[in-house]
Each structure stands twice: as structure tokens, then as C-alpha cells.
Amino acid sequence: MNPVWLPAIGALLVLAFDLTGAPRNAAETGARSTALSGIRLGSVAALALAGVAITLGFDDRRFYGSLLELDTFGIFGLGYVVLAAGMVLSLSLTHFGMARSRPAEPIALLLFAWTGSMCALVTDHMLVMVIAFEVAWLPMIALVAIDSRRLSSSESSLKAFFAHAFASLVLAHGVAFLYGATGRLDFSALAGADLVMASTSLFYSVGLTLVLVGLIARAAIAPFHPWSPDVHEGAPSFVTTHVSTIAQATTFLVLVRVLHAAPGPLLAEPGSIGARIPELLTILGAVALVWGHAMALIQVGLRRLVGWLVVGQIGFLTLALVEVQGDGARALLLGLIASGVSIAGVMATLSSLSHHERACEHVGDLAGMMQESPVRAGLFGLFLLSLGGLPGTIGFLARFRTLASLEHGGHRVALLIGLGATVLALMAISRPLLAMLRPSDGSGGASRALSNEQFVLAICAVIVVYFGVMPIVGETNMAGQLSVWIDRAIESLRVAPPIR
Template identity: 30%
Template sequence: MIATYLPLVPQLILITAGILVMLLEPFTAPGRKGRLGQMAVIASALAAYSLGFQWNSTPRTLFHGMFIVDNFTMFFQWLFLVITAIAALVSIRFNQREEIERGEYYALLLFACSGMSLMAASGDLILTFLAIEILSIATYVLAGFKRSDAHSNESALKYFLLGSFATAFLLYGIALIYGTSGSTNYQVIRDVGTLPGQVQVTAVAGLVLLLVGFGFKAALVPFHAWAPDVYQGAPTPVTAFMTVGPKAAAFAALLRILAQALPAMADDWTRLLWAVSILTMTLGNVVAVLQTDLKRMLAYSAIAHAGYLLIGVVTNTGNGFGAVLFYLVVYTVMNLGALTIVLSLSRQGDKRVNLEDYAGLSRSAPFIAASLSVFLISLAGIPLTGGFLGKFYLFSAAVEAGYIGLAVIGVLNSVVSVYYYFRVMVVMYMREAADNALPPEPISPPVLAIIAIGVAGILWLGVYPADILNLASNSALTLK
């Protein structure tokens, strides 16, 4: 009997650890709050370990179809746990330096992680809605965690207002889909299939509103306006977390809804997302070229990458979905890596994040400059890195499914992106540091280890992608 609910153990670990962190916070002396961060890392590791037992078990559902247990869920939960652990680890030093050392931070990360995991596991619109909100409310607070800083306030305010605006659209979409299909359960909605005349029109309206809601959450053009401001103003570890975690979670929930609940409307959603994908890639890349603040540049690059990911969703094939999952892993490694370096080199109060500050970095910190170059090369999609193979699988899935135009636009966009990624490398390697420049902050050993593992991971994914690729396509299988 109890064995049935074992797949919930990772969730329970996350939530228990979150509550424990909150309870222990008042008893932890100032200056030792890093301990709570270490607790968050250990909890994530434990949860990831307990997930291992569920891998490859027969796909099934718990709580009348609410919670789906399959490899897709496990794959994403693993990814989210890794993201959370790394975000907690790199935050410890950063929070001390920025004087925002408080235990709630780590509790919020853990709660956000449980929200993301539920988004991937959800088989019911009610749970999807609740999971999105668990994640969103935690990230609103995280974005504004530097309470005394006006940039952080502004970031939180914009994220909050536009996030809840998006929630309203999402909810109205869910209401229309519920009304037309008579259920909130994905399987039941799927079985209802195509509806007669007028009712189908209402259902499509529901779908469009749902996509608007997800468009805001995943920062797709034309609903991306909040993203650069929020990513720039939030504390950098939170930015690193937000550009990968909630984005991957939004894609997980989107894939589940589109492929498992609404395959009957595939014609409508592929056409819509086709246009959104092109807009997102192009705008993200073109505007990124104009940026001089590295955090903001990476924010626009994150928008562009969401556009590439959409290509895989549009194909509506098992291969395409597998490519999305693989690319999400690669994207997580390279984006987290790049932002970890940006946050480690920055000085108190978000100083030293401008492009000019990276001049001469190859002299003062050769290892860091080389690592950042690897991440940027991978983000640009140059061969021998994971970024190249990820894009290759996405584009080839698009060609297979007959979306040749989409693949061509994707390739052209990658070419544009080379310009702004390589500009950073040019500044690092070919320009001398100004005389009055602040030296880069020394980097702590655990963060150095993370960076080294990230570099190794990107090269490994670029040379031997088979392991993770099999894992990704295996997990995407249950969708089709």
C-alpha cells in the first residue's frame, strides 16, 4: 500500500527540508546561514538519490490521474534537483557578500523546486495550476530578495505583476478547456478529442489563452518584455536559477499538456507555436547584440534559446520532444555555467558585470576566462560542444517533420548569436584591463569545482552525447 506512494518521496524530502530550514533559521547565528544552504544541497541530493529507485518503473498515475509517474517525470525532477542544488551552492558565498544572508532563501529554492517537479509530474490541470503558482510565488520573493536594493525591488515587482497577469490568462484558458471537455484530467480531455463546431471554437480559444499564459512564464516573444528587466535586477544566483529552472519547468508542463491532453488540436498549436518560435529566436538574438551588460545579454540569449526549444515542440514527433529534453540539459549546463562565472566575478552591488569589465580577464584569471569561453562557444552552437549537438538534433527533427523553413531560420539565428557571444571572448582575450579596474573576486573551491564539472559536462555532451540522448528520448517516449 505504502509502496504505491514511493514516487512522492522526493517531493516529501524537498518540502520537509524546506520547512526544516525555515524552523532552524532563527536558531542559526548570523554568519553561519551557509549551513542552511548546505542543508538544501544535501536535501536535493537525497531527493535525487531516492528518485533513482523509480527509474524505468511502469508508467502509472497516482491520486486518480493527478500525478503521473513515468520516465518523463523522473528526467525533469532530476534536472530540477541538479539546478536547485547548484543554485543553492553558488548562492552561499554570494549572499554573504551581498549581505542578504537569510535562511528563507534556501527554503524558497526548495519550495520552488517542489513546484517545478510537480509541473513535470502533473496529469491534471488543477495540479498544473497549483504547481505553477508554487513555483511562481517562491520566485517572486527570490527575485526581490535584496530588499534594500531598488533594482531588486523593481525586478520583483515586474515579475510579480506580469506573472500574475499571465496566471489570469492561464486560468481562463483552463476554465474554457474544462468547460468544453468536461474534465481537468489530461487523459479524459484527450479521450474527448475533437468537439463539434462552436464548442471546438471555444476550446481553441481556451488553448490560445493557455499558450499566452505559458508564453509569459517561459518568456516567449511577444510575452517576453518582463524577462530582461527581471533577470538583470534579481540577485545573480536567482537569475541563474530563473533562466534555467522555471523555463525548463514551463516546457515540461507545456509538453505534457500539448502532447498528452490536446493532441486533437495539434494543427492549431503547431501553427501558433511555429510563428512564436521564429519571433522568439529572432528578437532574442537581434536585441542581445545591442547589450553591454552581461547579465542582460544572457537574458536575451535565454529568450532566444526558448525559441530554439520551441522548434522541437512544433515538430510534434517523439524525436522532436527527445531533442527538446536533450537541449534542456545542455542549455542548463551552459547557462548555469556562464552565469555562475558572471556572479563569481562580480563585486558587491552587482558591480563588474559590464562587458568592459571583462577586458584582460585571460591574464588575471586564465582558467575562468577559458571556462567562460567554452560555455559561450557552446551557447553559440559551435561543434565539439553540447550546444552544437543539441541544436543539431532540434533542427534535424524539424527537417524530418517537414519544417525546413524553421530549421533554416534557426541556423541563421545561430549565426547571428555567434557575434555577441564571441564579442565577450574578444574582450577577454584581446583587450587590456583598464588601470583603475577592480580585480576579479577570488572564487571559492566548491564554485570552481562546479565550473570545472560544467566545462567537462559540455565537452562530454558534445563528444559522447549517446548516454544523455538515450535518456532524453527514452523519457520523451511516454509522451507519444
């Protein structure tokens, strides 16, 4: 069986277990029972993820049907989703431990969302891609609103829904135009300029533009980003981790696939839309970088600050797309890992600080953290520094690759903007760093991180440091192996998809 279906099966099992035996009302049963139920149902989800991982690791079969074929690039995407999903699942246990919602629904929604993401990552069919995005996004929007006690949770969910609706609308129309122009729905249609007759080339250009705009809107690239900081502020930590890792990575990886397939020779002509794609991406990336990091500088709310930093990170990922046919794709894949683990680490820290009596909503609430919880403060600082791109972290490595690809491609202005944004990012993260160093206001110390949070913190810290400092020479260690794996994933995109 194709491993992408395993999470969906897991979701159905979770719902079945919930209907047959789980408590129906968290308020009646209390936090302990809800937490135990969360662990039981979470185990089902974990088994589904393990199933995906085992299938990817041991099953040599890569062709599961015409629409969901696994190439190395797709396997990279699935591996990313499995790793990130493990962290999301782990963080979700904190939410259930606080009895803020029944566990079955969020776990099932997460599993459905992961199914959608996995389908989007492996398909080379545009209609499947559109449907997969719906499957991935609609549960995510529901998850954003899951903390019904917080108004900001519902509000951010509504904003995310509107953003999703816009992106879906544009994407679906783009696919329709491309179908009209080429008569096909597989990705090879994007490159199939020979299929485009002169009379339909306008349809082709419009279709491609709409597909790109739809994906850009879905990726929350500025100016389509306003919902993202709201979600980071309003949604529970495990949901924001999902949004900033799996959802974000899915869209960017699909963008890589689309941009590798398009433009065909027709659109590569000077002055055509294809030739303008790098220019467009440079502008969008620059806007996201400057906007996101500049806004992060002035935020008072901690989660909102992180949300704006994420907008800035998306700007860097967008700049990597500028040279997607060259080294940019490699930089992007590394950037997704770097950004994913850094944000997951930040969210795990915030989760650990917020599930007790002492809320940690503002930057000033971090005061005393260095004294009371030095290890967690150090890790939080590490993740922030990785987001800022300080040398010695995986964030720097990804940024190096991105900016080097820009210089290699002759985009010096973009390089300068990227470096300017690095300065802004470092200045923005200095505020929480300094806040942690301030003495406590005596309002009560931060409580210990829960085991599930410690697990995520440890995993993220190891990845951030290990891949930030280890030599990358051949396949002598995991850093080298990752580099080779990324190379293979990109190489698999260069193999033209079969025309059906």
C-alpha cells in the first residue's frame, strides 16, 4: 500500500476508537483522563507515522499508481513530514494534558492534514495537488480554532480560512487554464511547450501565473502573509508547529516541483512570464524578509514576534526559489529543515512556559528565565539564533547556501537584501535574549518542561547544532549523508516525468 494513506487510516482508527470507548466530554473526565486518552490515541497516530517511515525505509517499490509515484524528492518530503509530525504529535500531548480539548478530534485532524500534505508532495498531477491541498488545509484551519476558549484562536482560524479560500480559488483556476491550454493535468504539461499552440499560449501564461500565485498565497509569502502572525498568536503550540513546518514545507516543495517543471522553452523567451519568475520571486522574497523582520523588531507579544520571524524565514525560502534551477533548490531543502527545527524548538519552549500558572505571552515575561531554567533558556536562545542565521547553527548553513546561490546567479541586490534582513533578524531576536537575562520580577518561577516537550527540545537542539558544525565531507557522517540525500532529491526532479 502506498504509505501516504497510512495517516488517513490512522485517522479513521482514532475516530473509531473514540466513538467506541473514549470519554465524550473532557470537562467531565478531567485532565488526567484526557491526557491518557491523548496518549492512547496519539499512539495510533505514531504507529501510522512509523508505518510510513518503515515503508519508506524498507520497501523498494516506488510506483504505487499513476498519480502518487514516489521519486526521491517525494521521499524527502515524506521523511520531512514524518519527522515534523512526530514533533507535532509530541507537543500536542501538552494540549491534551491541560484538558483543553478532546484528543480524538485534533489527532484525527492532524492525521488527515498529514495525508493531504503527503499526497501533495508525491503527486505529479495538478488536480490531485489541488485536492490534496484541500485535504491538508481544511483540517489545519479547524485545528487553528481548536482552543475555543481563546477568541484569538477563532479569529486567526477565520483569517487562515480566507487566505486558504483565496489560494484555492486561484490555484484551481490556474489548473483549469493550463488544462485548457494543453489538454493535460500532469506536471509535464507545465513544461510541455510543444503542446501549446500559438492560439492558446495566453491561456498557458495565465494558467501558469495563477498556479504560481495560488501557491505563493498558500505559502504565506508576503503580501499574502497577514494570517500567519495571527495564527502563531492564537493557535496552540502544536498547531503552529504544524503550520510552520509541515504546511509550509509542503507548499514550498510543491513550488519547487512546479518551478522545475515550468517554464518550458516557450516561456523561457525573454520578456515572457517565465523569464520574469526570478524577478518576481526576488521582489516577493525581499518584501517578506524586510517586512517580517522589521515587524518582529517592534512586537511586544512573544508569539506574535515568532510569527513575524516566520514571515521573515519564508522570505529567505522564497529567495532560495529564485535560483531553483541551480543551487537554490538545495538551499531551499536545507532551509526547510533549518527553519522547521528552529521553529519547532521555539514553539516547544513556548509550550513549556505556557502550560502552567505563569503565562508567557509577552517578551517581558521571559524575565528570570536564565536564572530559573538555564538549560531551557539556553536552548531557546539557540533556536532563536538559528532563526537569526548565526554561524554555528543549521540556520546559518541554510542561509549560506541560499545567499551563495543568489550571488552565483548574479542576484547581488537580493544578496544585499538577504544580509540586511539577517541584521534585522539578529536585532529582533536580541530582545527575547536580553529579556531572559533580566532578573525575575518575583511573580513565580517557570515550571519544568514536560517529558514530551523535553523530547522535542532535545531533538531540535541536536539537529540545530549537529548540522550547524559537523563537517560535510562525502558521506562520512549524517551531515554529509543529508547533503547527498538532498542532492539526490534534486537530481530526481531533473528526470522528466513520463508523459501519460
